[in-house]
Amino acid sequence: MISNKLCEFCNKSIDDLYLITLTCGFVVCYDHIVDSIDFFMCHEHLINKNTCFSMKKNRNKIEEINRLSQIKLYQTKLNEIKEIKNDPKYYVNEFVSSLMNKIDVRREQIKLDLNLSVDKAFDDFYDQADCIKDNYEKFLELKLKDLDFSKLEKILDIKEVQIVEQNQLNPFLNLIEKIKNIDFENSKFKLNFSSGDFGKIINIINVTKLTTSLALSQLEKTSKSCPFAIKFISELPSGEIVNVSCLKRDNVSIWNYETDTYIQLEGHKTDVFYTTVTSNGLILSISSDAEVILWENDKVKNSFKIFSITYYMIKCDFSRLVLYDTSFNISVFDLTTGITIKDFRAHESPVISSLYLTENEYITSHEDKTIRLWNLESCLNIKTYTEKSRVFSMCKLNNREIVLGTENGELVRLNLISFKKIQTAKVSQSAIEFIHYVEENKFICLIQKHLKLWFNLDGTFRVLSRKKFDNVQDVLSLRNGKLLVLDNSLKATIWK
Structure with missing residues (x-):
């Protein structure tokens, strides 16, 4: 009873x-x-x-x-x-047909994106060619003024001819030869559209950010701001910001800061505590009743339940969801089906930070100061490195290395092949609270209220730009070179 x-x-x-x-x-x-x-x-x-x-x-x-x-x-x-x-055939066909349609749409979109990219690149080439033309015209005019043809034509002495030829005529003819041979340094324009190369092109179109314009010292605070309910902020390919509504916490909120408008995604029955945007532009959200929803074009694409919501770390990418729970298990879910792909016992020490590196490679840092590389396919901890202090943050540096931020204020460069430290730089007296990947060999981190953009040059960490912020919980480098700053009250503000 x-x-x-x-x-x-x-x-x-x-x-x-x-x-x-x-x-x-x-x-x-x-x-x-x-x-x-x-x-x-x-x-x-x-x-x-x-x-x-x-x-x-x-x-x-x-x-x-x-x-x-x-x-x-x-x-x-x-x-x-x-x-x-x-009717299993109908079930499979329903999803595959949808995929076929998306492939057609994506093909046309990529054609358009590539055409626009090619046009822009060659417009830049034309501009450079015009600059070269102007420079050579001015230089040529100056050189011609130096040549007094009335005197040069009267020279008959062989020795004097040789001197004039060496000092005046040959340098001028060499200049003419340079003009004749103006070309690209690399005149090979062949691009092998193998599946790998084509995938890289798609990736560039979708996720490349204009990070070269991110000069932190020149950023100024704008009036564009929005209060959010959780600390997880992410950006859609369209440039809109994804988080959770403060007014209705079971809604996923999409903020367009350019127009200051909002879209609310309704579907969860309880409060949403986690959101992110996947590498293919879908929104993923998890609510307190352990429901996961995958959104596409503001509509529910898929939903499923996970075992509980008590997790140290949640990571999502490569159409997979990786969870490291408080019972020290790692679970991997397929986002398209909601099926548990892997579920295995992991290291029994609380997780501080993590990095989903590739589809089958997952890195975690723990309270016991170890950093562990997991193979999600074999369900094994394949490499372990122990640091002097706890690692609070980490991000990808390039395809061979990652960078770690420690509680003692050190930046550590870790080789992924040997899984050994290859560089340490003491940059702060306090913990490095977060590190975010910007582009290859560039990352941004918060050090004692100073936000710094770093560049790894020839094995040395160099600061490219910096700016002081008194109230920062996290930042997001946006695609258009702007910066979103999330303060401790979870208010997001755009800087440009």
Whole structure:
């Protein structure tokens, strides 16, 4: 028989199974703890989910709640598979047909993008050619003024001819020869459109940012700002910003800062605590009831449930979702199907930061100061490096190296092949709070309230530009060379 009791927070009658005892003795609904990390019953105790769930009174309940959740998810999957069983060919064809249509649309888009890129590149070539022409014309006119033909034509002495020839005529003829041979340094224009090269072209069109114009010292604060609900900020290929609405936290919010307009994506039943934009331009969001939604063109493309929401790290890319949970398991989901591809036991030390490097390579840093490279295909920790202090942040540097930011204020360059440190630079007395990839060998990080753009030149870290910010939680380098700054109140402001 189901035993109902009252929650001491909302006074709702609920099955005793879903009533959790707090460390201070109050009994509240399970959902209140899942949705909050703040004290809401007692001002003397900050709620720690792991501590609450590990209490003897709650342990069996949490295990049963998780068991029922998994069974419910299991039944949902069974029902979905039963529907597919009725007509599997139709099911597959429905998605493949949609893919075919998208390929056609993408082909036309790439043609247009490539044509525009080629036109712009060759317009720049024409401009450079005009500059070369102007420079040579002016230089040629000056040289011709130096030649007095009336005197030169009267010279008959062979020695004097040789002197004039060497000092005046030959240098001028050499200049003429240079003009005759003006060409590109590399006159080979062949491009091999193999699948790999073509993929790179698509990638450049989608994700290249105009980072060369990111001069931090010249940035000025604009009036364009927007309050958000969570710390995770990301940018769509169209330049719009994705986060969560402050007014309705179960909505994903898309902010167009140019027009100061918003689009709200409705689909979640509970508060959204994580959002990101995938490398192919889709929006992914996760809510507190463990529902994952993949959005395309403001509509739900796919949705599925994950096991729980207690995770150290969440990473998403390459059409996959990687989760490192507080039980020290790594789970990998296929975003297109919602199916768990891999689920394996990982290193039993809390995770501080992580980096999803390639489809099968995942890097984590831990409280025990280790940095670990995981092969997601074999489910193995294939390489380990131990640093002197904890690593708080990391990002890709190039295809061979990553850069780490430590709690002792050091930048560490780590070789991915040997998985060994090849450079250390002490740049701060305090922790490097975040590091973000900008472009190959360039990254941006926050050091003692100073935002710095770094460049790795011949194995040495050099600062390209910097700017002081008094209130920064995170930044996002935008595609148009502007910068989004998220302050500690989660207010986003555009700098340009």
